[in-house]
Amino acid sequence: MGDVKALEENFRLQNKSCFILGGSGETGKLLLQEVLGRRLFSRVTLIGRRTLSLQGPESGELVQEVVDFEKLEEFAAAFQGHDVGYCCLGTTRAKSGADGFVRVDHDYVLKAAELAKAGGCQQFHLESSRGANKDSSFLYLRVKGQVEADVGALGFDRFSVYRPGVLLVDRAESRPGEWLSRKVLGALRAVAPTSMAIPIQTVGRAMVTNTLLQPEAKTEILENNDISRLGG
Secondary structure (H helix, E strand, O other), X not given: OOOHHHHHHHHHOOOOEEEEEOOOOHHHHHHHXXXXXXXXXXXXXXXXXXXXXXXXXXXXXXXXXXXXXXXXXXXXXXXXXXXXXXXXXXXXXXXXXXXXXXXXXXXHHHHHHHHHHXXXXXXXXXXXXXXXXXXXXOHHHHHHHHHHHHHHOOOOOEEEEEEOXXXXXXXXXXXXXXXXXXXXXXXXXHHOOOOOEEEHHHHHHHHHHHHOOOOOOOEEEEEHHHHHHHHO
């Protein structure tokens, strides 16, 4: 992977800007911290449905754009002029219902990607899920796979997909079954690496570090183990 510090210095000299979607979510929060803390971008824009209260010395450098995802085309200006886009936008079927899940995880993501591409964005980094497959019989995996395919068809100069396994995080909305699975997988991971789980901090760190690298192809898919190596 080379000298990360040297890659960071070279990247800063390029004076690039980025936007982040889903900054209020678990991965998005840590991605935002990573982006601001490493000071790689000359401008960082957080795009969401509401303004977030943030703390820390770097938070003053952040631009926040409030949008209505149901009328996203009316907010096209928020997506203009960025070199890199990060998307951690998502919900759950339990929280939003099947239709709401599809609307957020597919429709909102795709429309945002379309506006970003039209606005000059060159790189798009999308958090997806382990097992994503547009032909899956499971709604969650099918929607994740479909949005990967649809965003990929837009023709970004670079499109990076991240497919983490179970995210190891103490989520406020976590249900008992999810909490138990995270504890079990977290204990297993402490003994030996697993392709099924990953600390959420690792995902955010990997997405930012990977931005510094030159991929072999315009589209790349990073599975759980790839993310772990990059963000470890």
